[in-house]
Amino acid sequence: MAYVPLADQDSEQELHHPKSWVTEWVFSQDHKVIAIQYGGIAIAVGVVALVLSLLMRMQLGFPDSFDLIDPSQYYQSVTMHGMIMVVYMLTALLLGGFGNYMIPLMVGARDMVFPFLNMLSVWTYFLSVLILLASFFVTGGPTGAGWTIYPPQASMAGTPGHDMGIVLMLASLGVFIVAFTMGGLNYVTTILQYRCRGLTMMRLPLTVWGLFIATILGLFAFPALLVSAVMMLFDTLLGTSFFMPAVIEAGTPLDYNGGSPILFQHLFWFFGHPEVYIVALPAFGLVSDVLSTHARKNIFGYRMMVWALIAIGGLSFIVWAHHMYVSGMHPYFGFFFATTTLIIAVPTALKVYNWVLTLWEGDIRLNAPMYFAIGFIFTFIHGGLTGLFLGNVVIDLPLSDTYFVVAHFHMVMGVSPVLVLFAALYHWYPKVTGRMFNEPMAKAHFWITFLGTYAIYLPMHYLGFLGVPRRYYALGETDFIPESAQDLNAAITIAALVVGAAQILFFINIFWSLRYGKKAGPNPWGSASLEWQTPDTPPVHGNWGDELPTVYRWAYDYSVPGAHQDFIPQNVPESEEPTADEQHFDPNHDQSKANL
Amino acid sequence: MSLFKELTVKPWERKGIIGGLEAEGTFDTSPEKVALVFFVVVASVIFSLFAVSYIIRMELPDWAPLAEPTQLWFNTALLVLSSVFFQWARNITKTDSNKNVMTAFVGAGLFAIMFIAGQYLTWENLQAEGFYMTSNPANAFYYLLTGVHAVHLLGGLWVWSIGLIRMISGVEAKELKLSIELCAFYWHFLLIIWLIMFALMANT
DSSP: OOOOOOOSSTTTOOOOOSSHIIIIIIHHHHHHHHHHHHHHHHHHHHHHHHHHHHHHHHHHHHHHOSSSSSSSHHHHHHHHHHIIIIOOOOOOIIIIIIHHHHHHHHTTTTSSHHHHHHHHHHHHHHHHHHHHHHHOOOOSSOOOOOOTEEEEEETTSSSSSTTHHHHHHHHHHHHHHHHHHHHHHHHHHHHOOOOOOOGGGGOOOOHHHHHHHHHHHHHHHHHHHHHHHHHHHHIIIIIOSSEEEEEEETTTOOOOSOOOOHHHHHHHHHHHHHHHHHHHHHHHHHHHHHHHTTSSSOOTHHHHHHHHHHHHHGGGGOOGGGGGGGGGGOOOHHHHHHHHHTTTTTHHHHHHHHHHHTTTTOOOOOOHHHHHHHHHHHHHHHHHHHHHHHSSSHHHHHTTBBBEEEEHHHIIIHHHHHHHHHHHHHHHHHHHHHHHHOOOHHHHHHHHHHHHHHHHHHHHHHHHHHHTTTOOSSSOSSSSOOOOHHHHHHHHHHHHHHHHHHHHHHHHHHHHHHHHHBBSSOTTOOOOSSGGGGGSSOTTSSSSTTSSOOOSOOTTOBSSOOOOSBBBBBTOOGGGGGOOTTTOOOOGGOHHHHOO | OOOOHHTTTTTTTOOOOOOOOOOOSSSSHHHHHHHHHHHHHHHHHHHHHHHHHHHHHTTTTOOOOOOOOHHHHHHHHHHHHHEEEEEEEHHHHSOOOTTHHHHHHHHHHHHHHHHHHHHHHHHHHHTTTOOOOTTOOHHHHHHHHHHHHHHHHHHHHHHHHHHHHHHHHHOOGGGGGHHHHHHHHHHHHHHHHHHHHHHHHHHH
């Protein structure tokens, strides 16, 4: 007999009903509250990182006019900006935030499999953020070793935060990984075991597939960071020499001997490269669903999209050393890693083609989430193409330490996932809050962010070609960098300040609409996937009322010929195709028609 | 359905309910077991990466092999006994009788605690003999690997102690069947990991 999930047994899944305000909103075990907590913390710490980047830009654009940060603080800003954005913001918001909110709703479950573990996960994550932020207040400040925290430099005098800063960073990462593992075990188990009746794996929305593969990547990749963090903590605190070579600090030989810094780099990037896809794959999933819904068309090549996610996930573990070409390696290794890096472009390009073909001849509704989703296709193509340059050893070597790389990774894994996040935040905002956001304000937010992004990062490619080195506090005078490069830097800074300020529009919008937004109705976009079919909006504790849903079709039945309306929800049997009334589909909430 | 077959289904072609009257998980087992298998994979990755680091670090010139204490053989026997007792407890829960389940379960945990105490003793002895963590990377790896393994075992003992409290407070052994099964699985895994780590350290 097949195993019957707890959720469907007579006794019902045991839900922990909140008894007080504290258990409802603070120590809640409801996946939706946990998702909002994860998202809130991630966005808050992301704002800190955004402010750090603006401080750096002020220094770079107008080195003589402002005296906001000194060189040490510049390096600390670089480090904290990078680490916060990659790990504590993007990973936490995509997997902790969207993963928690979407998975149980999209698979038709009442909650995650282990709600208590889920609650522990978010509070452990909060602890890791506190440890990280605490490093701003200790002697020496946070580490300034760069987000890659390479030894030996990270723990030697001369590097800001070489004493307490680096220790707190490593400890915080360790705690974060524990939090991620607790959440990750929940996500994969829920997706595998708690899908409702009729919901096969190949009927899952791509959002769930993206989260699923990304979580598996995380479970395999974060251990590498944990292992390197533990050994580096031993080196720093206990004086072992796992990574620390015999080294002289300010004329004095240190007690270290014979360690291998390159070993650290291998471990770090064995985590570091899959990390790119831990961020990218959920974004791929979310954007697929947003594009399909607003194009009123099924996603093009669903199976290919799933296979590509799996292929990218697998390949992402054998490309890590392309981050280490400048560290030096056997030419055959370089050849191998360049080849795998270029191969990974194949499934990735396949996804891009499928997104574009989803739009092809679609009944496109240009709602704000769709703006961001289409904007993502642009930035992702640009960032992806420069990745092909850098994947080649001979091109990477001269460009590696220049602004070309900064431009590349910001386009591909900074701006692109962030645009998807905005698309997804706007798209699911009506479900989460029950209210519509302000559409014109969201579109203004889009245009400033999108055009501003290009104003910031396109010139950086050019600076990179000129040979402007990255990580420098100030350029000083050189023979090869023309003075006009400084004008470009000033222009980039102005664009960055405008984009940074424009994010206030987003915050005003979501907080204002929380109270004054139009009531959204259960399914304002006319979406077919399961999370829009909950009996209550926003979904209440337990999600599905008395009975769990049954799924009869995949999540992309849009514009089906002969159907009464242009979408058929997953939980509608073929025999009773819906009429407009039954679906509560209110055309007044169709934003595109309202605003066109 | 095989994985390959499942991934080649064309979901847009077939409508209606797929499967039986009840929802079915992908694996025909409890979610706790699925989660534990994933955790075991994560832990395996952690130990593999430590092992890889060990082998790479070993190649460097300052490595002086550590003569592992003989006591490790005794400790290994304790861990084997712990695993055997868990398997015994598990076998009992598969039958109708509850006889000896308490003995097996308690014994398994006690042997594990003795193993950890034994490991700690080897640390003390090595320290007393001057094999400090900082004096050589081989020593450092010894403390690190045994320590990380012990931490994993302590995590298992935490689950064991919860089971023990429930058993003492009169919960039927049948209701603890899943806990006992998962403990046994996890202990066998940690035994295998320990044997591999021991072999790696003893042979280098």
